[in-house]
Amino acid sequence: MFLLCCAWIIGAASFRVNVPDRFLVAIRGHPAVLGCEFTPDPDLSSLVLTWQRDSRVVHSFYYQQDQLDRQSPEYHNRTSLFISELGKGNATLRINSVGPKDVGQYLCLVSNAKGTGKAQIELDYGALYSEPRFNIHVNFTTVTVQFETEGFPKPEVIWLDEDGQNLNYHLELLDQTEDGLYLIKSSYEAQNPAVNVTFTLKNHLLNQNLQRPVFLSYVSNEAGGKSWKMAAIISLSIISIILFAVVMLLRFKTIKPYL
Incomplete structure (x- = not known):
């Protein structure tokens, strides 16, 4: 036993x-x-x-x-x-x-x-983050660049200037897709006539590091906008004068002479 x-x-x-x-x-x-x-x-x-x-x-x-x-x-x-x-x-x-x-x-x-x-x-x-999709929006005073991508888990997103320094003022939109992935929309707004920044995304779990540099140079459309507005005002004035003349002419033709 x-x-x-x-x-x-x-x-x-x-x-x-x-x-x-x-x-x-x-x-x-x-x-x-x-x-x-x-x-x-x-x-x-x-x-x-x-x-x-x-x-x-x-x-x-x-x-x-x-x-x-x-x-x-x-x-x-x-x-x-x-x-x-x-x-x-x-x-x-x-x-x-x-x-x-x-x-x-x-x-x-x-x-x-x-x-x-x-x-x-x-x-x-x-989940490896997809190739970032690039969008740009320009108005009279600023230009906004945006990257959109999806993956998992939540990434670290950094924007760098031309000297490699962090840009703290950027917008982050975070959502989730139907299959549970994180949808990231990250944008940076610049007020200078030239943009030289780098979008960086890090998925630490999978050792994924995406870097997408952006260099844009543009001319502000503010002066052109004012010129267009001035032209529009002048055009409206000329149209008003022509319409006034036509109305007066029609009115003159409808007046019967005294016998």
Whole structure:
């Protein structure tokens, strides 16, 4: 009896469940592959494998087949195991169509004839920001340049002048798209006749660094605007005089001479 207890304790102590990476970043457009390894047993009849996130069941396997009846609805038709690798101790989970809502801590729980164990992995999510779309708006006194892009998570946005110094006075509009991405509209307003700035966006999670320099030179349209307004006033005056003359002429023609 003592020998049997010692053998059970030694077997339990030798059973291991571990994850190669405790922190994983899933990138938009690619599946998340959560690695998990355990002490293998070629006989899968006693294998019970469950992936959990908080209290939700992400994927489970027992009785030598997937058991998805209790799977959380948000993971339906999105998860899979490498079944042929289970006998080798590979409990890796694949999650398709990863999004911001999948961020969190995942627990890999494994039990077989050799023991029971668990390991935890933290999943984060990122989306590379798209090529910034450029817009420009010019009025009489200022010119506004804007870049628009979407990605995840929230980025760091910086505007630099021609000397590489931060420009603190820029406008930031932040919204979210239907698929959870952040939509950034960042603009800078200049009052000089020449613009020489650099738009910088940093997605620290994915080590993405976008820099888009902008150099514009323009001539203020204020003088031209005044000239146009003056021309419009003169034109209106001439039109008024012509209309007055036409009215008087018509009135003169409608007056009957006294007999």
